[in-house]
Amino acid sequence: MDLLTRFTTHIYQRHLFTKKDRLLLAISGGVDSVVLGALCKRAGFDMGIAHCNFQLRGADSDADELFVKRLAETWNVPFYSIRFNTRVFAEENKLSVQEAARALRYEWFGELRKRELYDYVLTGHHANDDIETLLMSFFRGTGINGLTGIKEKNGAVIRPLLFAKRTELEQYLNEQSLSFVQDASNLKDHYTRNFIRNRLLPQVAGIYPEVEQNLIGNIHRFQEAYALYQQSVAQYRKKLVSRKGSELYIPVLLLLKTAAPATVLFEIISDYGFSAAQLPEVLALTESDPGKFIKSATHRVIRDRKHLIIAPLAAAAGSRVLVEAPGDYFFEAGTLKIRRRKKEGAIPVAADTAWIDARLLTFPLTLRPWKTGDYFYPLGMNKKKKVARFLIDLKLTATQKEQVWVLEMGQKIVWIVGLRIDNRFRITDTTGEIIEIHYKK
Template identity: 45%
Template sequence: MIEQFKAYIAAERLFDPAAPLLLAVSGGLDSTVLVHLCVQAGLRAEVAHCNFRLRGGESDRDEQFVRALAATYGLPFHVQHFDTDAYAAGHKLSTQTAARELRYAWLEALRKQQGLAFIATAHHMQDNVETFWMNISKGTGMTGMHGILPLQGKIVRPLLFATREEIAAYAGAHGLQHVEDSSNETDKYTRNYFRHQVLPKLEAVFPEVVKNTGATIQRMREAETLYRQAVEAQRKKLVEQKGAEFFIPILKLRQAEPLATMLYELLKPFGFSASQAAQVQQLLDSEPGKWVASATHRLVRDRKWLIITPLEAAVSAHFIIEEGQEQVLLPGDMEISIRVSAADGEALPAAPDIASLDKSKLQFPLLLRKWKQGDYFYPLGMQKKKKLSRFFIDQKLSLPEKEKVWVLESAQRIVWVAGLRIDDRFKVTPASKEICRLQLKMRLH
């Protein structure tokens, strides 16, 4: 088994044998065997044990066993006590989820503190098979069908090749002692139910179900690699990034096959669930302006595009600009620079992001704010007022673009729709003596 252990580490490229490991050891059969195998294979390792204080004296017994086990092999020992019940109540988590969060957070902090390369856990083939069948039963995609990964970030699982029977046989052959966790006997936890009830019934019909499922998991991992490559190829074709926003062309997306799966994969990195991806698919046949939001992003159905934009944190709704002020810093790395100069007949820049205004017509302080429904102004060159909502339609602005528009007010009159158009009433004329120039631009860092 030692040779299989070393061969599995090499085949999966889990880690360099010279890399120092932090072994997560509960004191049960599996982790006790993991410690022995690491020592026999000549790996550098330290032992870490979590005391979750959930089983009274039994928890303390486990801690003492692991402490003695580490001492037997001359390995550094680390222990952490947790108030798991309090953490679970405070974070509204199940006891199992709370213990998992506490365990991995501490192990990772300890790994960094000790300068170790990886955290090694004692998950084996049965654990992987149980996870596979649990995921299948709940409903899953490709990710759920690859089971527990041998390498995940800084976590390695070098025992996934071995069955529980093989691990028990190894422990017996080497006279290894271990402790039993009484909570493993109850079926109130989903994993234990699959372990004690579901898999034994499957084994009664298919005696090789564990090894056969393990082989299927390996094939699914390989199939997932091909699947991810295909998804990434489509992502490069379909998703175009412009600043913080992402654009997906609707016509091209409609041609993607299978559409539902591709849409889910494209949206998953932005926090959208499978059910939300289904809602987005319905947006393809809706009118522009409809949207769906995840916890971090919003997707808007534009005329030709699906536009994904981040949900920005709340920002100031308005800025006061005093006379003589030279700059206003806006959210999203934007700024407005302000300069006042004498009107000397120079040609005025004709760009929508630059406003050249007759200073004498301005009343300070000015107010810079986000536009709102009901706003209107007199667009440059027009003598009639126009609502901003209508003006935006004429400019063919998408919903995310509309939401980013700021307007500049003087005495409750809009003088500039920033980045788009000034108000005709405040334009520079031959009679103007001073010009107030404002420019909307990206902020330099």
């Protein structure tokens, strides 16, 4: 069976999408994405092409963009492209370049899909990507979910080539005489994924020639095992956890009688900001005296006489400050100096100063500690993000997280004080008057 037939058969058997759907294809210009585009075109799907220029390789990045644009012209399909200052974004958000590129591209794909009325975003991930992801997760340390590989369908993102190996895509590329571009960084071993691809797997294959097929089979078995695992965890959760107001109660003796108390406990507490590294400490509470507790960024697990109690971190009494007008305001974490003035000079880069468009701000404001459920739109992004996740991404310590405050207008966060303003309140070229806020610890 040729690759095109296998491709279309796989799509319909897995109910991934149909001829009625509009598909936005993420095309980098490499082998996998070019083959994805060629297969979708030959199969007659309604498609458009999206290309990200991360500006990481100078003229080569621009050449890739031009190549993909011409590919779209050849196929007579819509073409969309965007350029990112990836290194700056990575530095500002304390991310690796790879993490930054991933965050930027998927956010843009989502926005583009909605704006241009596409049903799904398709990427060219294939079976070898799945294998590499499995091994990276295994070596880093992971639960069973980390052994299930790449999700074939994750919301509006679909990866329809996970059934095919890289060698099969390369063979199809040669058979169809398709052109592609080679990202030279894929040949370098300083990225973990490249090291696994270029050095580790070839050496293992020297001992186990069927290693790729065996690992693909393992991924499928892990996926089925994970489905059973989730059913079991759900049953234990229903049996163990009771809610009283905002608190969750877990009977200690009943927890310890389960077949895998540590695993069950982690699956419960991980929803409340607790990490795998904290699990031994939380589990030790089952043998501790009442009153002891372990904290995450948002919750405590407290040892009661008979229970472990998961409770939200309580805000300090009297911690809310009403900001009625520009002026100086003192609060537990420091001082805010708020002034109204004309927009003059360069936007400050220091994190302790925020410029807000005065047209968008209506007093009074509220200054308070952040809480679970808070979200905002980080500067430069049109997608909301939970404050808890934002603080995790900044890698703040638990103590640092407890000292974070937000400035709020109504139900909208204006500024996570000293860290990031909300994109909805940013200044623009049309801003004439600003509210300048300076934070001093």
